Amino acid sequence: MEWAVFLPAAALAVAGGIGVVAARQPVHSAIALLIVLASLAVTYLVLAAQFVAVLQVIIYAGAIVVLFLFVIMLLNVRSGEGPAVKLPRQAVAAAAVAAGYLAALLVAALGAARPFPAVPQGFGTAQAVGAALLAGYLLPFELAAVIMLVGIVAAVLLGRRPPAGGEGR
């Protein structure tokens, strides 16, 4: 039963991932990314983490990718334009980073305890996630909030118009 849900979702996620890098249109890449994030939400459901699955849809699929699309539409990027800056040996560097990441993932996945322990009662509910965030991991949680605040302040500072008398647009 779990495999019947997991396999199609995983296949769709991989296909979407290929679509993100292979699509020539930035908007098509964003739609492919949306498919990846939605399929991941389904795999979270298989892992009995229904609250995380819904948050994945609301935050990543519902908010982050919308912002990506906003940027693409406002810049009005059409197909055929390559990236403005190309690093030297970009392909080699990308392959090396990807291989390193895959190795780290394999080590973590293969090194996990088997058979997997059964999920405790109430695992993955809103209560469990809330307790973990606000009791177990309070410091990282608050640090993340501070980092986001810094990001917002920086964006406002960079995005505001120069004061009158300065070099205006």
Next chain:
Amino acid sequence: MVEALLVAAVKSAVMLALVLTVCAYMTLFERRLIAGFQLRYGPNRVGPAGLLQPFADAVKLIFKESFRPAGADPLVYWIAPGIAMITALFVYAVIPLGPTLTVLGRPVPLVVADVNVGILLVLGASSIGVYGIILGGWAANSKYALMGSLRSSAQVLSYELVLGLAVASVVLSAGTLSLVEIVNAQQRVWFAVTQPVAFVLFLLGAIAETGRAPFDLPESEQELIAGYQTEYGGFNFAMFYVGEYVGIVTMGLLAANLFLGGWHGPLLPGPVWVAVKTLAFAFFAVWLRATLPRVRQDQLMALSWKVLIEIGFLNLLVTAAILAWRGG
């Protein structure tokens, strides 16, 4: 296993037919009411009192030519209306229409699935629904459609926060995310009474979220023709249109279930109360449209980000403080 799937399939089919019929008649309801407000007759020629008008409209829209403007992105142009309609209909999987009834000696809950994150699923589906608007406007390759879709997306994103904060206060008071449990928590007192600020925020957010007057900037026809729908016709247009009316009914049902006590009420059976409360919201929405002029774009955004969201957070804070003080 098979039986459970079969029951769910039958329930979904019944729900789908019911929702689509209600939404078709919402168009007639709105046109006749607006006509009444403006001292006109409204559509009254097709069938007795115009009751067959929705069918005539449906037939017309289905048989219209399905065209695509030159320069439009074919893939995105076709999938955008589908996203709008599917996400609008998806939420009916978790919205309850009444209490558990007993049919042929078996308990039948009047909800397709009572999941423990129900209300979050509704908010999630509506946040995916934005893609229909944003992609539809972009794919048509027309400046009016693009402007309309940018306006729409900004509006929906901003007011989703207002809506979410209002819902969060209710969720705190009820202590659950399940819609059925939230209704059951209002057996004695409606949340509209104990959470009046959240109720007003919810009403404003719901009207803005469905893009209706006085917040109907996405399709303000004097400036943008029809916003993101400008380049759509026939059945593709119908999917956007149906999605919008489904949204109104959804917001009405949410208002009934979250704030107006759901199926709790004297004398009449539960589902009737749900229908009455939903219709009351729909009437309120049409009444607003007939009464108020449209607000300006910057006023709309300022209202959300500088006023409503702050009030929402304050309300959430006060609710949490009271609950903590009571030891809840």
